Amino acid sequence: MSDDDILALDAKYIWHPFTQAATAAPPLHAVRGSGAMIQTADGKEYVDLVSSWWVNLHGHANPVIARAVAEQAATLEQAIFAEFTHDPAVRLAAKVCQQLPGDLDRVFYSDDGSTAVEVAMKMARQYWSNQGQNRQVYVGFDGGYHGDTVGAMSVGRSSGYFGAWENMLFPVEIAPFPTTWDGDDTIQAREAAALDALDAILDRNRDRIAALIIEPLIQGAAGMRMCRPDFLRAVAERAAQAGTLLILDEVMTGFGRTGASFACVKAGITPDMICLSKGLTGGFLPMAMTVTREFIYQAFLAPQVSRAFLHGHSYTANPLGCAAGLASLELLLGAQCQARIKGIEALHRQRLDHIARLDIVAHPRLCGTIAAFDLPGDGYGAEIGPMLKLQLRERGLLTRPMGNVMYVLPPYCMDDAALHHAWDIIDDVISKISGDAACCASRKSSGPWMTSSAMPSMP
Known part of the structure; x- marks a missing residue:
């Protein structure tokens, strides 16, 4: 079909995510990818500086991962995971757990x-129920985004994305998230205030909290808002002191994005559960993991089936996704990728320090392979x-600037010359x-940086 035919059929049949179709430009018609480039039907090439919604670790059409998927497809494409196990699922689970701290060594696959x-949320709730405790309160953090299913929306209710479904969400306690940036000289005071607020939440919900959930070090969809490892360690200490569970949502931060294998490794903490996806398969296939500590798994073992975790997905531990994950992880752990x-x-x-010279650039910040800064305007409405x-x-x-937030999150295959060229542009x-002049007139007077009230719309 011609490019025009595809776009016409798209306009007639497709409902695109996070898009207001009444005002959006027609989508680009991708036909192939290679490395950091995506080529469209008209022959143009685009440098994918957002790793295609943060999933692509090693570049498009990576031959190592493509070969692993093809070989697995010719061997075993799917098997019901409630009845079978298979080599790719077992080996991938073992390899991921070996990169995680402590006894995070029980993997539950999902999509x-x-x-x-x-x-993770259902496990936390049932973990306490299996021990005779009725803990129904969850604690999230201001601006946190954890996904679009009802539980995930509930703990991400302060993200500003879910106003249309407010009546579906269950109550969640929301603690402050003290954001920081280069040259931030007020962060310690704001961290102290945030921790005082968290202490108050924990105190008034004593013995009622099922879990705390936080995006460690970087809140992605909130505008690449970053916190210090010190704050994350303090949150972990308070969760332990309160006798509740800590869930780290590393869906975006996992697999090297923060500069370490996982944000929890960089911060030096061991959560009770960690949620992984996006980069898990190198961007090839949808797959996710919830990894828990052994004591949580043990709490579900009993003669009664009602104490089991009765949850699953049709494509749980799909062999093709697991094969992609194994190949991607092997690449990630290699010396070449670690050096990149x-x-x-x-x-x-280097480039953040340079662009910060511009009057309209505010709050430059960096964590691992993620660079971001603010521009004039009020959050996503800018x-x-x-x-x-x-x-x-x-x-x-x-790119996909999030309102007034510009960020760069490239695949690891980009060399210095290509990345410098992108930054030059x-x-x-x-x-x-x-x-x-009109833009400069409003430059850094746009108010508080990314308040939750300024966050509707699209990552």
Whole structure:
């Protein structure tokens, strides 16, 4: 079919995610990918600076992962995981657990980040129920986003995404998330205030909290809001002192994005559960894990089936996804990929320091391979985001500014020359915007950085 035919059929039949179809431009018609590039039907190439919604670790059409999936497809494509086990699922679970701290060594497979979080929340609730305790309170953090299923939406209710379904959500206690950035000299006071607020929540819900859930070090969909490892360690200490469970949502931060294998490793903590997805298969196939500590698994063992975790998905531990995950993890742990992760972080540091010279750039921040900064405007409603996105697309860069937040999250295959070239374009476009008198007039007077009230719309 021609490009026009595909786009016409798309317009007639497809409902795109996180898109207001009444105002959105037609989608790009992707036909192939290679490395950090996606080629469209009209022959144009775009540098994927968002790793296709943060899932692509090693580049598009990576031959190592593609070969592993093809070989597995010719051997065993699917088996009901309630009745069978198979080599790819067992080996992937073992390899992931070997990278995690402590006794995080029980893997429950599911389909995506939302379901990984939903699994963790249900496990936490039933864990206490199996021990005769009725704990129904969850604690989330301001701005946190954990997915689009009902439980995940409930703990992410402060993200601003879920107003249309407010009546479906169950109550959740929301604690402050003290964001930080380069040159932030007020963070310790704001962390102390946030921890005081968390202490108050824990105190008034004593023996009622099933779990705390937090995106460690980086809140992705909230606008790449970052906190210090010190704060994360303090949260973990308070969860332990309160005798409740700690869930880390590492759907985005896992598999090297923070510069370490996982954010919990970088922070030096061991949660009770960790939710993984996105980069798990290198961007090839949907798959997720909820990994728990052994004592949680043991609490579900009993003669009664009612004490078992009666949850599952049709494609749980799909062999193709597991094969992709094994190949992706092997690449990730290799010396070449580890060197590139360090190289990307160093290059981001250099370019962030340079772009911060511009008047309209505020709150530059960096964690591992994720660089971000703020531009004028009020959260996701800022007009600068769509304008910047289109201008960068015209220059061959695929980005998704989150309102007034610009971020760069490339696949690990990008070399220094390609990443510098992308930053050159970003710098040039924003420099020209900075020269616009109307834009400069509103520069850093746009109010508090990314308050929760300024967050509806699309990551």
